[in-house]
Amino acid sequence: MRCGRSPWWVGRGAESLELFPGTQPPTMSDPITLNVGGKLYTTSLATLTSFPDSMLGAMFSGKMPTKRDSQGNCFIDRDGKVFRYILNFLRTSHLDLPEDFQEMGLLRREADFYQVQPLIEALQEKEVELSKAEKNAMLNITLKQRVQTVHFTVREAPQIYSLSSSSMEVFNANIFSTSCLFLKLLGSKLFYCSNGNLSSITSHLQDPNHLTLDWVANVEGLPEEEYTKQNLKRLWVVPANKQINSFQVFVEEVLKIALSDGFCIDSSHPHALDFMNNKIIRLIRYR
Numbered sequence: 328m329r330c331g332r333s334p335w336w337v338g339r340g341a342e343s344l345e346l347f348p349g350t351q352p353p354t355m356s357d358p359i360t361l362n363v364g365g366k367l368y369t370t371s372l373a374t375l376t377s378f379p380d381s382m383l384g385a386m387f388s389g390k391m392p393t394k395r396d397s398q399g400n401c402f403i404d405r406d407g408k409v410f411r412y413i414l415n416f417l418r419t420s421h422l423d424l425p426e427d428f429q430e431m432g433l434l435r436r437e438a439d440f441y442q443v444q445p446l447i448e449a450l451q452e453k454e455v456e457l458s459k460a461e462k463n464a465m466l467n468i469t470l471k472q473r474v475q476t477v478h479f480t481v482r483e484a485p486q487i488y489s490l491s492s493s494s495m496e497v498f499n500a501n502i503f504s505t506s507c508l509f510l511k512l513l514g515s516k517l518f519y520c521s522n523g524n525l526s527s528i529t530s531h532l533q534d535p536n537h538l539t540l541d542w543v544a545n546v547e548g549l550p551e552e553e554y555t556k557q558n559l560k561r562l563w564v565v566p567a568n569k570q571i572n573s574f575q576v577f578v579e580e581v582l583k584i585a586l587s588d589g590f591c592i593d594s595s596h597p598h599a600l601d602f603m604n605n606k607i608i609r610l611i612r613y614r
Contacts, residue, residue, distance in 0.1 A: 359372055362401065363406070364403070370414060372387055376388050378443050383441055383443070416443065416446045434450065464504060465505050466504045466609070466610040466611070466612075467609050469500070469607055470500050470608070479492070479550065481550065491548060496573075497541070503536060507535040516565060518562070519560040519562060520560065520561040525565075528540060540562065582608075589612045590611065591612070592608075593611045
């Protein structure tokens with residue numbers, strides 16, 4: 328609780344509100360349906376009041392007024408997606424999160440709103456644990472390159488088109504890092520250029536620890552609209568606003584980002600020849 332003070336609802340048992348006006352009050356085991364931000368959850372009164380000093384405990388013991396939706400369900404205007412983790416904590420007193428959970432900040436704010444103090448403490452412990460895990464990290468990048476022929480039409484005059492072709496370099500980078508935060512950082516610096524617009528690469532994360540990038544260099548003579556038509560993406564780095572047309576530029580930019588985040592080159596692996604040929608990059612971080 329903030330500043331060591333109890334919430335205003337604590338100690339209001341004598342002023343209890345009618346929780347279910349006009350209906351038979353439910354028993355502790357009867358099902359209750361909640362509408363949390365448009366998402367429905369069904370639980371019991373016993374679960375909702377398992378932490379009496381929380382806001383939920385106050386709401387469902389009649390110490391705070393509750394709102395109803397058009398179906399008569401108790402309505403709470405908060406995030407419905409993460410409420411499942413709060414409800415599970417009320418049921419089990421254990422914090423169970425998936426390994427790839429990415430909304431810790433949101434869950435912490437929701438736990439603070441509901442004032443479930445044991446959950447707030449469990450989240451603090453979890454964040455300390457995650458912070459320690461993030462300090463030491465490994466980054467491994469495998470690079471592949473191939474030459475591909477692209478065919479396209481060129482408009483020479485109204486209703487006159489010619490078929491043309493050109494060779495283009497296609498790049499692939501398979502990136503793995505034990506630090507999810509670093510991949511987020513990398514995703515904030517690299518952007519795909521498609522149809523004249525830049526879009527973040529973060530949507531291409533396979534999971535929080537893996538990122539695969541595919542892009543092409545500029546193709547000589549290829550009209551701009553053909554990049555979109557043939558789904559050919561180019562890669563840019565910001566804030567330098569530089570197009571990445573080669574592996575050398577890609578490696579330089581990734582090294583700048585990684586070294587500034589505390590990584591250093593692992594001298595024992597890979598083989599020096601692989602590194603010089605831009606095939607494998609491995610970096611490590613110790614803190």
